[in-house]
Structure formats: C-alpha cells, structure tokens
Amino acid sequence: MDYIHEILKIATTEPKKAVLATIIDVEGSAYRKEGAAMLIQEDGETIGVISGGCLxxxxxxxxxxxxxxxxxxxxxDLKSEDDLSWGKGAGCNGVIRILLECIDDRLRKHLSRLHDLLQNGKDVFILKQLGKNFSVSNYLFFTEDTETFGEWAGAVPKQIDAIAAQEKSGLVWVNELSSYVYVQRFEPKPRLIIFGAGSDAVPLSHFASRTGFSVIVSDWREALCNRWRFPGADQLIIAFPREAATKISFSPRDFVVLLTHQFQQDQELLKLLLQQNLRYIGVIGSKERTKRLLGDQEIPRNVHSPVGLSIGAEGPEEIAISILAELIQLKKLRSPQKVRA
Known part of the structure; x- marks a missing residue:
C-alpha cells in the first residue's frame, strides 16, 4: 500500500514536529522500492513502513x-546475511538510501498544497536536488498544468519534462545541475465505485479502503447502504442506478464494480457506464450473463467478466480478495505520459 495520502493528512493537520523518511534509491532487492515513505512524529508515532521491520x-x-x-x-547495506549487520539474516541483498527531512513550517505548507491537489484529482511531481551527502538543497513541486511551488533557487533544469516522465521514482543525474535529482510522481487515490451494497460489497469496501482506495458505495436500499455496514467508505449514495450515475463525476482513473445481483439494474448501469471513459468495469457473474447484459455484443476491453482474478474464490471475503487483487494488479500498471503540454 502507498501510505502517502495518510502521511500527508497527518503531517498537514497535526502540529507535531515530524520527520519524513523516503526511500530514494535501491540497489538490488529490498522489501519496498523508491518512493516508499514513513512519517515519524516527535512522540514516536509512525505512519507508513519502509521495510519489513529491519530499519x-x-x-x-x-x-x-x-x-x-x-x-x-x-x-x-542489507546484503550481508549475518545477524551482526543490517541484513540481520534476512538476505534482502540490497543497499537502500533513505532521505530524512524535518517537516518545518515551509515544507508543511507545501505538503498541504500537494495534499489539496491530490484531493482534487491532479498528478503532482517533485524534484529534489541533492547536494553533498545526498542532502536536499532545492525542491520543486509541479503539475501538468504548470503550477509550481516549493523552495528552488536558480534555474530549473530545461529537461524537467524528460526527468519527470521516467516511469518510476528514483535518482537521476542532471548534467545541467552537476548533481543528482530525486524525482517522484504523486497520484490521487484510485477510486473504487461499488454499485450494490449486498454482503459481498461489505468486505470489498473494507479491504479496498484499507489498501489505499477511495471508496464510493451506491445502492437504492437504505437498509443496506449505511455507515454501520460501510464505515470505511468515503461516500454513500442512496439512489437507483440512473440517478446515482448523475451524482458521480467519473474519471479515466476510476474502477467500478457492479454487485447489484439484479439483471435489469446491472443492464441499465452497464449501458450508462459504457458511455464513460473508465479504467475498469467489473461485472459479477459469468461471461455469458455479461454478454446478455450487453445484448450479445462483444465485451469491451475495460469490462472484466467474471470480475476478479481466477483463484477459485468462494464466499464474500474470498471473492472480495480476488476482485481487489485484480484492481491492485491493474493499478500498478501505467504507461508513461507527458508531464506538461
């Protein structure tokens, strides 16, 4: 799970002194990769994980x-396998560089802006120029629509788009600066919209909210769609499918799962959803049922039926795990895209 959204929420709303720890480079293998972060507060409380408990x-x-x-x-250095070293016998076989930054008032203000932009569905990139001993000398946040903020003295590298367009977080040597730059892309929380509030929607909502998804649950039955059953959902919509669809501003990032278990409701929903540009539409039931929902037309590529990975799942919890596994698998796949116009 990416804890950055929880870290930003705590770091920008609680006045405690805190340190942000971020993995900026990994040589070999490690429990977590570049971009993984942990917030360490002055009272010792932490949010996020950097390793499996070693560090x-x-x-x-x-x-x-x-x-x-x-x-x-x-x-x-986790390469050594003896118990006297950082490897502690784990055999991770990697060297990890972790950047520690004190969150002062200026950084807190910029992290607050980062949090707001992510809440509004925008990608944000950060460049951190690293000086001697890999300490931060400059940092700059920027968005695709050219908003910039941060603490950056001097000229910004001309190849900023090329630097940020790399597929993963990590270190890049920039000749123009004669130094390394750490680059990271922050993305809004992926959103999971569940239509249907039956018994299988409950564990799916719970697991999804615990693994970094923003969850919306919609159902026309108030007895099923309520806070008692879905305490972790970010939004509950009590309405029939057509009305519910008008209350949601869909985006190409969205994952949608149909769990109404009612043919006519699913058919109406699927017709409405296919008019949207969605990342994923999962339909409960067999492919034959989905074809009937579509009037025997070919199933579109973004429609997954039967929903979830084929792991022989039975019962609400196992089915929820199979669905979430497929969502996580797709969430991790992304193609490079241009940073700015």
Missing part, C-alpha cells in the same frame, strides 16, 4: 536527532 527502530532514533536539523541521507 524502523533505527530510523526512529535518528529522527529524534533531526527534528530541528537539516535533511540527511542514511545508507543501509
């Missing part, structure tokens, strides 16, 4: 010394 305690101790200091980079 967190040491990072907490180092963070205590950094609450008023400058950023620094810590290198952990």
């Amino acid at each position: 967190e305690n040491d990072l907490q101790e180092r963070a205590k010394l950094l609450l008023e200091g400058e950023s620094q980079c810590i290198v952990y």
Whole structure:
C-alpha cells in the first residue's frame, strides 16, 4: 500500500514536529522500492513502513536527532546475511538510501498544497536536488498544468519534462545541475465505485479502503447502504442506478464494480457506464450473463467478466480478495505520459 495520502493528512493537520523518511534509491532487492515513505512524529508515532521491520527502530532514533536539523541521507547495506549487520539474516541483498527531512513550517505548507491537489484529482511531481551527502538543497513541486511551488533557487533544469516522465521514482543525474535529482510522481487515490451494497460489497469496501482506495458505495436500499455496514467508505449514495450515475463525476482513473445481483439494474448501469471513459468495469457473474447484459455484443476491453482474478474464490471475503487483487494488479500498471503540454 502507498501510505502517502495518510502521511500527508497527518503531517498537514497535526502540529507535531515530524520527520519524513523516503526511500530514494535501491540497489538490488529490498522489501519496498523508491518512493516508499514513513512519517515519524516527535512522540514516536509512525505512519507508513519502509521495510519489513529491519530499519524502523533505527530510523526512529535518528529522527529524534533531526527534528530541528537539516535533511540527511542514511545508507543501509542489507546484503550481508549475518545477524551482526543490517541484513540481520534476512538476505534482502540490497543497499537502500533513505532521505530524512524535518517537516518545518515551509515544507508543511507545501505538503498541504500537494495534499489539496491530490484531493482534487491532479498528478503532482517533485524534484529534489541533492547536494553533498545526498542532502536536499532545492525542491520543486509541479503539475501538468504548470503550477509550481516549493523552495528552488536558480534555474530549473530545461529537461524537467524528460526527468519527470521516467516511469518510476528514483535518482537521476542532471548534467545541467552537476548533481543528482530525486524525482517522484504523486497520484490521487484510485477510486473504487461499488454499485450494490449486498454482503459481498461489505468486505470489498473494507479491504479496498484499507489498501489505499477511495471508496464510493451506491445502492437504492437504505437498509443496506449505511455507515454501520460501510464505515470505511468515503461516500454513500442512496439512489437507483440512473440517478446515482448523475451524482458521480467519473474519471479515466476510476474502477467500478457492479454487485447489484439484479439483471435489469446491472443492464441499465452497464449501458450508462459504457458511455464513460473508465479504467475498469467489473461485472459479477459469468461471461455469458455479461454478454446478455450487453445484448450479445462483444465485451469491451475495460469490462472484466467474471470480475476478479481466477483463484477459485468462494464466499464474500474470498471473492472480495480476488476482485481487489485484480484492481491492485491493474493499478500498478501505467504507461508513461507527458508531464506538461
């Protein structure tokens, strides 16, 4: 799970002193990759994970010394398999660079703006120029529509689009700056819209909200679609399909799952949804049923039927896991896109 949304929420709303730890480089294998982050607050509370438990305690101790200091980079060599080294017998066989940054008032303000932009459905990129010992000398946030903010002195690299267009977070050497730059792309929470509030929707909503999805549940039955059954959902819509669809501003990022278990409702919904540009439409039931919903026409590529990965799932919880596994698999796939026009 990507904890950045939870980290930003806490870091920008709670006045506690805190340190942000971010993996900026991995050589070999490691539990988590570049971009993974953890917030360490002055009282010792943490949000997010950096490793499988190997590094967190040491990072907490180092963070205590950094609450008023400058950023620094810590290198952990996990290649050794003896218990006296950082490898601790885990055999991860990787070298990890972790950037520690004290969240002062200026950074908190910029993180708050980052959080707002993500809440509004925008991608945001960050460039962090790294100086001696990989400490941060400049940082710049920017969006596809050219909004910029941060603490950056001097000229911004001309190849900013090319730098940010790389597919994953990590270090890039920039000749123009004669230094390394850490680049990361932040994306809005993926949104899962569940039509139908039956017994199989309950674990799906719960698991999805716990794994980083923003969840909307819609059903025309108030006895089923309520906070008691869906405490983790971000929004509940009590309405019949056609009315519910008018209340949602769909986006190409959205994942939608049809769980009404009623043929006519699914048929009406599917007709409406196919008019939208959606990342994923999952339909419960067999392919034959879905073809009948479509009037025997070919099933579009973004319509997944039967919904979920084929793992022999039975019962609401297992079916929810199979669906969520497919959503996570698709969420991790993305094609490079231009940063700015």
